[in-house]
Amino acid sequence: MTPSFSHAFIFDLDGVITDTARLHLAAWHGLARRLGLPFDPAMEARLRGLSRMDSLDLILGDAASRFSTERKQALADHKNAAYVESLGDMSAADLLPGALAALQAVRDGGWGLALASASMNAHTVLQRLGIAPLFHHVVDVAAIARGKPAPDIFLAAAQALGVPPAHCVGIEDAAAGIAAVRSAGMFALGIGDPLALPEADRVLPGLDAFRPTDFLH
Numbered sequence: 001m002t003p004s005f006s007h008a009f010i011f012d013l014d015g016v017i018t019d020t021a022r023l024h025l026a027a028w029h030g031l032a033r034r035l036g037l038p039f040d041p042a043m044e045a046r047l048r049g050l051s052r053m054d055s056l057d058l059i060l061g062d063a064a065s066r067f068s069t070e071r072k073q074a075l076a077d078h079k080n081a082a083y084v085e086s087l088g089d090m091s092a093a094d095l096l097p098g099a100l101a102a103l104q105a106v107r108d109g110g111w112g113l114a115l116a117s118a119s120m121n122a123h124t125v126l127q128r129l130g131i132a133p134l135f136h137h138v139v140d141v142a143a144i145a146r147g148k149p150a151p152d153i154f155l156a157a158a159q160a161l162g163v164p165p166a167h168c169v170g171i172e173d174a175a176a177g178i179a180a181v182r183s184a185g186m187f188a189l190g191i192g193d194p195l196a197l198p199e200a201d202r203v204l205p206g207l208d209a210f211r212p213t214d215f216l217h
């Protein structure tokens, strides 16, 4: 049976709950260096939230057509191996400030709680952080046709929770993620720098300032 809640909070993972965004960027930076491709600071903001293959295409840029599908897959696998290794001995100590309290407050309030991460490694990261049991639903990104900024992953979360998008809040650190939340018809709560997330309905510096009741509408 589809569970049903009056409202739902749908969280991104990397960059919102834990700082793995930094590790993804470091792994991509390493790959770009190895390929002799430029990697300017502006690239970092554009990469956030994109799927693995969309990220690779962005890094390869005009050179993308010179790489076969097999070679691109090998490069993506190489980046992923470096990323997974960098997770090291990740634990609950790697939760960002306020993250656990924010998730717990949503559960305690009786609202739906879902994860909408573009990462194929999301289950591993949730387990390591010790927060997997808190979520009513974790979207299986492998079953999602279009990555962020398409709304698909957020719409899948809302549907699984049985909550109309207009009663959902999507919480994201990336411009691509905020675009996905907005096009899903949800309230877009940005985490980070307001200048980097101009499309968000509201931006908080971190989850330590998050109170679910501020966003019920």
Ligand code: B16
Residues within 6 Å of the ligand: 012, 013, 014, 015, 021, 024, 025, 047, 048, 049, 050, 051, 052, 055, 080, 116, 117, 118, 119, 120, 121, 122, 174
């Ligand atoms: P993987 P999120 C995203 O996670 C990351 O922000 C992005 O940098 C990464 O490329 C993407 O997941 C795919 O991750 O290579 O592990 O499948 O922010 O949507 O939680």
Ligand code: MG
Residues within 6 Å of the ligand: 012, 013, 014, 015, 016, 021, 048, 049, 172, 173, 174, 177
């Ligand atoms: Mg993110």
